[in-house]
Amino acid sequence: MARPVTNAAFEGLLLAAGYANAHAAFARQLNHAGRDQGTWRYDAASVYWWLRGRRPGEHVQAAMAETLTRKLDRSVAVTELGFGALDSVGASVYPASVDGAIDTAEQIWTRLAKHLHPQVSGAFDSGKALNAALSWRYDLPDEAVSRNGRQQVTPTDVQSLYALADHFTDLDRRHGSGSPHTRAVMADFLARQVAPMLHGTYTEAVGRDLMRAVATLCGQLAFMSYDAGDHATAQQHVTVALRLAKAAGDRLYGAHLLANLATQAVHLGHSRDAARLAEAAIDGARRAPAAVLARLHATAATAYAQSGERRGSQLALARAERALDRAGAVPGPGWVTYFSRAHLAGAALRCLGDLQLYSQALxxxxxxxxxxxxxxxxxALHTALVAVTHARAGDTDAACNWGRTLAQHASGIQSARVQQRVRELVTTLSPQQTSHEVNEVLRSLATMPRAA
Incomplete structure (x- = not known):
């Protein structure tokens, strides 16, 4: 039995334009109107679901309005289509359904690819981050994610997405994400190539793996946006990635994403909310591999330290260290292999520095x-942290030596996070800029590249 139409406005426009019984013809015209967006493969089934509440991306709605404008010989506004305002786009709202996650992902990818996102976002919403954590942790699992579309998606197709994620991750670690070009290229690929896969045909098993792979790509794009200082875009992408990880049934990667949200919150000074996010990640991961737990506890430690909670931070660091000692026996997922003893030491250096235990930190x-x-x-981040810790401990000579090393290590890296660490060092050393050595270091740091 066909479901009842819920979008009467769209149905009325199709009727007036002569598409009431020609949904396939409308879809063909729509595909033609959107040809500059890539290869669209909408069909009569797509129209069926749009009439019954599914909301297409804003770029698709624009093409719909264009198609109907030509047919009706009058201007048709997007607002007449009956899909409602796209309030959730850009608002970091955790999607209630898999379909909602797919549609939201397509919209935010298109915006980023076309540079439609705010140039200075800065708006990280702790409340929405905590709501996303609750929804991810306690919402019921998705019973089914299989789909029948036009494009067949195979396991080989999904594996290629994992390879692409690895490529962008490597670029990010080596060069930083300050340039918007890399993120725009990645978002354009996701909008043109990956979105049609999400709307394609896949079995339950392939669908779960597809959701996991796309969550990995979306999570990487989120982290790159965070590194570039585009915090609203980062939160939008990590929230959608969290929902896709939920659909994939991958609680470990979901916990990793939640820890990334916590890390972003720490960076922006929302330490108490960061601690809640980190604890939610630990709770959701449950009996996780030791390597995953090490990373999660290290994140919690940084949040507690920033809040001045010495005991909580030191306990979390101890748990992270014990977990990392066990990690060799039971390797974790591939995405956590980056978290080494050096990363844990960097977290300890930061925590103990925030707690003003400079000797222990060093x-x-x-x-x-x-x-x-x-x-x-x-x-570069760790080197800057070492220099800042020496400066705060009162050892100006050591801080200057490490500042010179930082100028060498950070050459060619575009990262808002590295820039922030440099600013911290400059702020700490500036009262002593009458010193020739300090002034020389400050000049060398001033020549470092900035994120675009």
Missing amino acids: DHVPDALALASENTRTR
Whole structure:
């Protein structure tokens, strides 16, 4: 039995334009109108679902209005289509359904690809982040994600997405994400190639893996936006990635994404909400592999330290260290292999510095810098942290030495996070800029590249 039409406005426009019994013809015209967006494959089934409440992306709605304008010989506004305002787009709202997640993903990818996102977003919403954590943790699992569309999606197609995610992750770690070009290229690929896959035909098993792969790509794009300082865009993407991970049934990757939200919250100074997000990630991960737990507890430690909760931070660091000691016996998922003893040492250096335990913090310096060669940005971040810790501890000579090393390590890296660490060092050293050595270091730091 056909479901009742819920979008009477759209139905009326189709009727007036002569498409009441020609949904396939309308879809063909729509595909033609959207040809500059890539290869659209909408069909009569797509129209069926639009009439029954599914909301297409704003770029699709614009093409619908264009198609109906030509047919009716009058201007048709997007607002006449009956899909409602796109209030949730850009608002980091956790989608209630898989279809909602797919539609939202397509919209935010298109916006980023076309540079339609705000140039200075900055608006991280802790409340929505916490609501997303609750929904991810306690909403019922999705019973089915299989779909019948026009494009057949195979396991090989999905594996290619994982390879692409690895490629962008490597670029990000080596060069930073300050340039909008890389993110726009990635978003354009997602909008043109991956969105049609999500709307395609796949079995339950392939569908779950597809959701996991797309969550990985979306999560990487979120992290890149965070590194570039585009915090609203980062939160939008990580929220959608969290919903896709839920659809995939991958609670471990969902916990990882939630920890990324916590890390972003720490970066922006929302320490108490960051601690709640980190604890929600730990709770949701449950009996996770040791490597995953090490990363999650390290994130919680940084949130507690920023809040000044010494005991909570030190307990979390101890749990992270014990977990990492066990990690070799039971390897975790591939995406957590980056978290090494150097990363944990960097977290300890930051935590103990925030707690003003500078001598203990500096004990972690050798381990924090024992990074793999591809971790170029992390090396710059840790080096800056070492310099700042020395400066705050009152050792200006050591701070200057590390400041000179930082100027070398950060050359060619575009990262808002690295820039923030540099600003922290400059702020701490500036009262002593009458010193020739300090002034020389400040000048060298001033020549470092900035994120676009």
